[in-house]
Amino acid sequence: MAAETSVPVDTSAAFVLGVTSLIDWAVIAPVALPILGGALLLMVRHRTRLHAAVAFAVLAATFAACLVLLWRVMGEGTQVMTMGRWLPPYGITFQADMLGAAFATTATFATTAAAVFALRDINATGRRYGFYPFLLLMIAGVNGAFLTGDIFNLYVWFEVFVISSFGLLILGSERRQIDGAVKYAVLNLIATTVFLITTGYLYGVFGTLNMADIARKADGLRESGPLMTIATLYLLAFGMKAAAFPLNFWLPASYHTPRIVTSAMFGGLLTKVGVYALLRTFTTLFPVERAVLSDVIAVVAVLTMVLGVLGALAQTDIRRTIGFVVISGIGTMLAGLAIGSPLALSGTVLYAIHSILIMTALYLLAGLMREAGGSFSLHELGGLYRSHPLLAAMMLALMLAAAGLPPLSGLWPKVMLVKAAIEGQAWWLTGAILLSSVLTTIVLGRVFALSFWRPQQALATPADTRPIDPIAGYGTVLVLLVPAVWIGLWPEPFLRIAETAAAGLADPGSYIGSVFSAQGGS
Amino acid sequence: METALTGLVGLFYAVSIYMMLSKHIIRVLLGIAIFGNAVNMTIFTAGRVLREVPPIIAEGRTALDGVTANPLPQALILTAIVISFSFFAFLLVLAYRAYQELGTDNTDEMRIAEPEGEGLPPLGY
Amino acid sequence: MQTVIFRTAAPYLASLMVLFSVFVLLRGHNEPGGGFIGGLIAASAFAIYGIACGVAPVRRAMYFHPMAIAGFGLFLSAAAGLLSLAMGVPFLTGLWTKVYLPGVTIDLSSVMFFDFGVYFVVVGAITSIALALEEREED
Numbered sequence: 091m092a093a094e095t096s097v098p099v100d101t102s103a104a105f106v107l108g109v110t111s112l113i114d115w116a117v118i119a120p121v122a123l124p125i126l127g128g129a130l131l132l133m134v135r136h137r138t139r140l141h142a143a144v145a146f147a148v149l150a151a152t153f154a155a156c157l158v159l160l161w162r163v164m165g166e167g168t169q170v171m172t173m174g175r176w177l178p179p180y181g182i183t184f185q186a187d188m189l190g191a192a193f194a195t196t197a198t199f200a201t202t203a204a205a206v207f208a209l210r211d212i213n214a215t216g217r218r219y220g221f222y223p224f225l226l227l228m229i230a231g232v233n234g235a236f237l238t239g240d241i242f243n244l245y246v247w248f249e250v251f252v253i254s255s256f257g258l259l260i261l262g263s264e265r266r267q268i269d270g271a272v273k274y275a276v277l278n279l280i281a282t283t284v285f286l287i288t289t290g291y292l293y294g295v296f297g298t299l300n301m302a303d304i305a306r307k308a309d310g311l312r313e314s315g316p317l318m319t320i321a322t323l324y325l326l327a328f329g330m331k332a333a334a335f336p337l338n339f340w341l342p343a344s345y346h347t348p349r350i351v352t353s354a355m356f357g358g359l360l361t362k363v364g365v366y367a368l369l370r371t372f373t374t375l376f377p378v379e380r381a382v383l384s385d386v387i388a389v390v391a392v393l394t395m396v397l398g399v400l401g402a403l404a405q406t407d408i409r410r411t412i413g414f415v416v417i418s419g420i421g422t423m424l425a426g427l428a429i430g431s432p433l434a435l436s437g438t439v440l441y442a443i444h445s446i447l448i449m450t451a452l453y454l455l456a457g458l459m460r461e462a463g464g465s466f467s468l469h470e471l472g473g474l475y476r477s478h479p480l481l482a483a484m485m486l487a488l489m490l491a492a493a494g495l496p497p498l499s500g501l502w503p504k505v506m507l508v509k510a511a512i513e514g515q516a517w518w519l520t521g522a523i524l525l526s527s528v529l530t531t532i533v534l535g536r537v538f539a540l541s542f543w544r545p546q547q548a549l550a551t552p553a554d555t556r557p558i559d560p561i562a563g564y565g566t567v568l569v570l571l572v573p574a575v576w577i578g579l580w581p582e583p584f585l586r587i588a589e590t591a592a593a594g595l596a597d598p599g600s601y602i603g604s605v606f607s608a609q610g611g612s
Numbered sequence: 613m614e615t616a617l618t619g620l621v622g623l624f625y626a627v628s629i630y631m632m633l634s635k636h637i638i639r640v641l642l643g644i645a646i647f648g649n650a651v652n653m654t655i656f657t658a659g660r661v662l663r664e665v666p667p668i669i670a671e672g673r674t675a676l677d678g679v680t681a682n683p684l685p686q687a688l689i690l691t692a693i694v695i696s697f698s699f700f701a702f703l704l705v706l707a708y709r710a711y712q713e714l715g716t717d718n719t720d721e722m723r724i725a726e727p728e729g730e731g732l733p734p735l736g737y
Numbered sequence: 738m739q740t741v742i743f744r745t746a747a748p749y750l751a752s753l754m755v756l757f758s759v760f761v762l763l764r765g766h767n768e769p770g771g772g773f774i775g776g777l778i779a780a781s782a783f784a785i786y787g788i789a790c791g792v793a794p795v796r797r798a799m800y801f802h803p804m805a806i807a808g809f810g811l812f813l814s815a816a817a818g819l820l821s822l823a824m825g826v827p828f829l830t831g832l833w834t835k836v837y838l839p840g841v842t843i844d845l846s847s848v849m850f851f852d853f854g855v856y857f858v859v860v861g862a863i864t865s866i867a868l869a870l871e872e873r874e875e876d
Binding site for chain 1: 632637644647648651654655657658659660684685688691692695696698699702703706707709713714719722723724725726730731733734737
């Protein structure tokens with residue numbers, strides 16, 4: 091409209107004028123597709139027969155978009171799209187570097203597996219309540235957090251997946267779910283609010299919210315601005331989201347209450363978003379502050395690793411056991427952040443990918459054990475080795491993976507982290523990583539021994555068991571185990587992804603350049 | 613102006629944290645409501661309090677004349693208000709359901725998900 | 738809240754508020770107003786109607802389930818952003834066009850449809866929360 095009344099304005103300094111080709115949309119598709127699908131399912135919420143089909147179509151398309159994105163990032167480096175044509179730092183930028191693209195692909199893969207599991211686990215009531223829409227909106231939020239290049243937008247995506255996770259958490263409205271949801275909701279709300287406060291301060295200091303722009307300006311403001319305060323507050327906020335000790339108590343209080351498929355997605359994805367945000371803020375934005383805080387992060391990492399797994403030792407309910415194992419894994423990832431060398435960071439990235447797959451699979455397996463043995467309690471389970479040998483094999487594989495033993499995916503990231511810790515002269519961190527691995531072996535080994543090798547218990551209620559579905563039951567865990575075995579036996583492709591991601595984190599120059607070269611170019 | 617607002621923000625935080633330390637869910641919720649407002653004030657103050665002139669480019673011009681208000685913090689605050697509002701609405705419903713189902717609003721007594729005296733897992737077989 | 742005056746006035750009040758909310762929504766195109774605030778006004782209209790006449794009449798009057806309305810809004814907003822796919826510009830770019838009807842010219846834009854979407858999201862989400870709270874009070 092302004093063009094009618096005034097002379098034509100040269101907009102090349104404000105707008106992206108180049109043509110956006112179809113393949114550029116791969117940056118936004120992993121977020122836009124699930125939002126559209128989730129919205130569509132909310133509209134037809136009573137046609138529950140449609141839900142699963144639409145959800146699978148959308149998830150498949152999302153996964154394909156993630157793969158295209160990953161392939162483009164591997165070939166051409168960081169992919170950028172700025173919303174509404176405004177040039178960065180004015181427009182909200184979506185920016186997929188190797189870290190974000192790899193995490194988004196893994197997360198979508200794990201969610202798809204969980205959605206297949208939900209075919210059996212979620213009944214018509216749960217679907218009418220909106221399981222699949224919430225699932226799609228949650229994966230949209232998670233992918234958005236992984237792919238956005240704007241720190242306030244990161245906050246918005248955090249809220250998107252947190253709000254969707256509320257819906258999933260109280261699906262069914264049992265008393266224990268409401269109890270767990272109260273603690274989960276209040277503590278997560280406080281964590282995201284601390285994130286928001288810090289972002290407010292950050293904006294006050296930097297006058298920008300684009301992460302590449304912040305990284306570019308951080309050096310100049312380090313003397314005058316309170317960057318240390320901002321970094322510490324981010325550690326607090328994201329540490330709480332990632333369930334790092336001593337801010338982890340909401341996780342064991344709530345993750346065992348919802349449906350097992352919901353637990354699986356939460357345990358696999360949500361804490362990893364916190365880890366991702368820590369990696370992003372502490373390596374791309376505030377590398378100097380990370381070095382100063384590295385001792386604090388190391389102490390937090392050791393305590394999270396060891397106390398997490400010690401908590402797992404004391405649990406009777408296998409879902410709560412796995413919850414504590416998730417926390418212990420977060421500690422291992424924080425150890426890599428504390429060391430901060432490229433090797434340690436690539437170890438953390440690979441561990442996070444492994445953890446998304448394995449923790450999802452562990453929860454799903456717990457669900458299968460419940461179907462086969464009629465209970466989640468270690469007091470009541472027993473005799474599953476004789477009745478379900480395939481289940482026993484999968485449990486053994488997951489135990490090896492979670493503990494970091496060969497030939498599964500946990501080995502290589504732990505090797506990298508241990509090596510990096512030795513190189514960094516952090517002997518106690520090395521010790522803690524190895525100790526937590528030993529204790530994880532004991533924890534999951536005991537679950538294996540009690541529920542599989544031990545003879546069937548008289549306490550169990552056989553009426554509560556049901557046969558395991560070959561596809562929605564065994565199939566989902568097996569599908570999740572495929573990449574886990576792949577990482578274990580032939581890690582080179584995954585190592586290359588992790589190393590590229592870590593190199594991008596250690597040298598934010600390319601991350602900054604990918605956003606601001608667009609200004610001169612097109 | 614910023615100094616006065618900063619003092620107010622500090623007061624908001626003090627009140628909200630005091631409320632959130634309570635055992636009773638309803639006080640925690642009131643604390644969270646104040647916490648959300650404190651954050652909005654923080655962002656507003658962090659964006660600097662400038663002139664009360666709307667940042668609209670006059671007809672026939674291509675740039676702003678003089679100092680205007682900073683529109684970005686207001687956009688951020690609006691987003692934050694929307695999110696905290698929907699969160700708060702959800703939490704109200706949840707707390708009410710929790711009060712109905714669990715019969716208490718004392719977080720110390722909400723032990724359905726984590727029963728007390730659960731005991732150790734079997735130590736051998 | 739079951740006074741005769743309130744129950745008689747509520748339907749008129751509610752319909753007036755819904756009308757006003759549409760006005761605020763459209764006004765938000767160039768002046769203060771917009772989808773969010775318009776949606777809140779409409780949602781409070783439904784809430785008032787619910788307080789006066791009970792939740793069941795509101796659900797009947799709305800015909801669609803509030804969450805379905807919110808889903809429609811989300812879909813509309815996302816689809817408005819996706820329009821730029823056809824134009825070769827990035828996601829959520831504002832696109833403008835004019836429609837000439839006899840006598841008037843209407844400016845249409847993807848921004849406006851995005852705002853309509855926001856309106857429906859807010860109406861749906863807030864109404865469903867409000868109705869949930871009002872239902873609890875009855876039993």
